[in-house]
Amino acid sequence: MKKHLLLATIQAIALVASLTSSPASVPTLPQTPTQMLRQESGWSWPTAGEPRILVPFDKPEQRWSSGHRGIDLSADQGDQIYAPNKGRVTFRSTVVDRPVIVIDHGSGFKTSLEPAESDLSVGTWVEAGSKIGTVSTGAHCSNRCLHWGVRLDGEYIDPALLIKDLRPSILLPLA
Incomplete structure (x- = not known):
């Protein structure tokens, strides 16, 4: 539940920022919300790289x-x-x-x-x-x-x- 709330919050902030800024100054997030959740949660593949x-x-x-x-x-x-x-x-x-x-x-x-x-x-x-x-x-x-x-x-x-x-x-x- 916390992860879904965090994802929704990040998406809302990005949407508000894009609507209130001029196109030339739209801030960009350093990572996608999914990447941020993954980094916060600490989960990664149990094998090297991204396996099939x-x-x-x-x-x-x-x-x-x-x-x-x-x-x-x-x-x-x-x-x-x-x-x-x-x-x-x-x-x-x-x-x-x-x-x-x-x-x-x-x-x-x-x-x-x-x-x-x-x-x-x-x-x-x-x-x-x-x-x-x-x-x-x-x-x-x-x-x-x-x-x-x-x-x-x-x-x-x-x-x-x-x-x-x-x-x-x-x-x-x-x-």
């Missing part, structure tokens, strides 16, 4: 229904994995056939990354962007991707929304 999303988030209709509770990012075995935000490692072990690492970011956010080999111990504090491991093999991502899941207060959300503004553009009238 191979399989998008597909929220199941019911908690027990099938779906895709995260996104699959293009990655090769051995690629570096970075903490998408600061937090504490709360789980690092093998689940069925794949190594998994979970980071609790606070404020109800938890990230899970798989298949992810890591030497970090449970309880280790990690900074946003710090190296936390490498892409391994296992499950549906073997030799092709890194699965990134994010839960907010126990409910899975689309991790890409923490990085990119995926909302449709809406044109507003000037008058």
